[in-house]
Amino acid sequence: MRVALHDVSKGRGGQSLPATSLDFHTGAVRFAIAETEQRPTVLGLIASGRMRPETGRVSIDGAPNARALRRAVALVDAPAVSDPHADIALAGVVGEELMFAGVGATPLHARRWLKNLGFAELASVPVGDVDPSVRVRILCELAILREGVRAIVLVSPDRHGGSPDGWWRIAAEFADRGYAMLVIVGGAAAVALERMRELGAVNATGPVEPLMLEPVADAAPAAASATEDTTENGAVR
DSSP states (O other): OEEEEEEEEESGGGSSEEEEEEEEEBTOEEEEEEOSSSHHHHHHHHHTTSSOOSEEEEEETTBOOHHHHHHHEEEESOTTTTOOOTTSBHHHHHHHHHHHTTSOOSHHHHHHHHHHHTOGGGTTSBGGGSOHHHHHHHHHHHHTTSTTOOEEEEEOGGGGOSOHHHHHHHHHHHHHTTOEEEEEEOHHHHHHHHHHHHTTSOOOSSOOOOOEEOOOTTOOOOOOOOSSOBOTTOOBO
């Protein structure tokens, strides 16, 4: 599967997102650099078919099909859109995601799922206090439980702190498992990833191609709105 963005933009004069072209595909992980508070989420929404761009188009396997794109691409941890509230216990986050995946979603099911993943001791921990790499692991594992998901757009994992190599290795592992991976990061994280790659400390399946989105210093952010319903935790489905 290949998802391609062709000269997409959002907001007047591209204030929310300047004209952008990129693609990501099955079995590879790519990172895109998006600076400012809003642009990572806007890029993630467009790349996953949950927001219409002002200009340009998004295609999946060569065809524009927003419905197919939404079914195939999971939008993970996008600020103010699909990120869980920081004070909710991890087991609660897991239970809600299990419900949306159509599997057992009682507190017992959630705790059992965490135990099978090796994180039973974190069930009662607020998700905002979970280690950044563990957070990415859990949210991505939950995302692929949804029927039809073949790709993940992971938004701003660097905002939670920690070293990028942890969550980057996890993204690469999901690519190895056959998913298309797009990770949207800030410039500092991108520099760290490039440095670690030069030193051989990180690797990924297939090409790792950065995309720089230049910030507009005097642009007033436009409100970003999703096209799908949200849960009580703010997650887009």
